[in-house]
Amino acid sequence: MALSRSMRTCLHSARLAFLAILVSGGIVLQILACALYNNWWPMLTVLMYLILPMPLIFFLGSDTSSMMSNGGDGWVNFTKFLTGTSVVGSIAIPSILKHAGVIGWGALSMELSSFVVFGVAILWFLQMSGEDEYSGVF
Amino acid sequence: MENLALLWGIIGPGVAGAIFGAGWWFWVDAVVCSAVQVSFLHYLPGIFASLAALMFNCVNKDEIGYDYYSPYGDDSEWRVKLWLFVAYVVSFVCLAGSVGLLVQDALTDKGPSVWTGVAGVLQCVFVLISGLVYWTCYSED
Numbered sequence: 001m002a003l004s005r006s007m008r009t010c011l012h013s014a015r016l017a018f019l020a021i022l023v024s025g026g027i028v029l030q031i032l033a034c035a036l037y038n039n040w041w042p043m044l045t046v047l048m049y050l051i052l053p054m055p056l057i058f059f060l061g062s063d064t065s066s067m068m069s070n071g072g073d074g075w076v077n078f079t080k081f082l083t084g085t086s087v088v089g090s091i092a093i094p095s096i097l098k099h100a101g102v103i104g105w106g107a108l109s110m111e112l113s114s115f116v117v118f119g120v121a122i123l124w125f126l127q128m129s130g131e132d133e134y135s136g137v138f
Numbered sequence: 139m140e141n142l143a144l145l146w147g148i149i150g151p152g153v154a155g156a157i158f159g160a161g162w163w164f165w166v167d168a169v170v171c172s173a174v175q176v177s178f179l180h181y182l183p184g185i186f187a188s189l190a191a192l193m194f195n196c197v198n199k200d201e202i203g204y205d206y207y208s209p210y211g212d213d214s215e216w217r218v219k220l221w222l223f224v225a226y227v228v229s230f231v232c233l234a235g236s237v238g239l240l241v242q243d244a245l246t247d248k249g250p251s252v253w254t255g256v257a258g259v260l261q262c263v264f265v266l267i268s269g270l271v272y273w274t275c276y277s278e279d
Contacts, residue, residue: 024238080152081154081158084152086160087156089159092167096166099167099170100170
């Protein structure tokens with residue numbers, strides 16, 4: 001079923017709005033994990049969240065195909081390395097805090113769910129920007 | 139099989155970063171949750187393992203090929219091999235050192251706990267594996 005042009009842009013902006021809702025939901029969960037228990041240690045995870053979308057930030061201006069392609073530049077590989085480290089780091093920091101007894105189970109589960117929400121948002125964004133190259137609307 | 143190689147080229151560095159991070163975060167957990175102060179000696183295997191992983195990633199893979207003609211003359215192959223050899227020696231010494239520290243921690247009660255020793259071994263193993271994984275990503279050209 002071929003969508004008309006106006007329908008397609010409407011769907012596109014709906015997807016962008018949903019993406020924005022996901023990201024703000026992740027941020028809300030992260031802040032709630034600290035505020036509800038009056039314990040601001042879990043904010044350390046925010047450091048990891050800053051490193052996580054680095055390849056997107058650096059290489060989205062240039063062609064995204066360099067990220068999805070093989071081999072690639074040395075810098076592309078290094079930013080992917082940083083992303084892998086920050087993914088593990090954002091799971092590890094809440095777990096270490098829980099293991100040391102600084103936060104409780106509720107804060108841990110909120111941190112982990114915030115991470116899952118951010119992950120879904122980034123994957124969705126990657127899929128959307130992959131589609132845009134085919135449609136050529138923008 | 140071809141698709142697998144391509145996919146590995148795309149996500150390989152990310153997997154290497156994840157394994158590297160896992161290694162170091164295990165160590166951070168052990169240091170944070172340890173009841174006694176962990177001495178600097180226990181940090182050394184992890185630091186040297188990271189150095190070794192960095193060292194054998196600096197090598198350009200086609201330099202150790204058979205007909206490589208380098209701009210430094212015909213017999214510079216031994217430099218690359220020496221570099222790799224030193225990297226291997228450092229990594230094996232780290233592994234042995236961390237296992238030795240684990241055994242020492244398990245035997246005495248006054249020093250760091252068993253979890254510190256186990257985390258040290260895990261850190262070494264993960265860091266070295268991550269270096270290897272990152273190295274394999276370069277050959278997918």
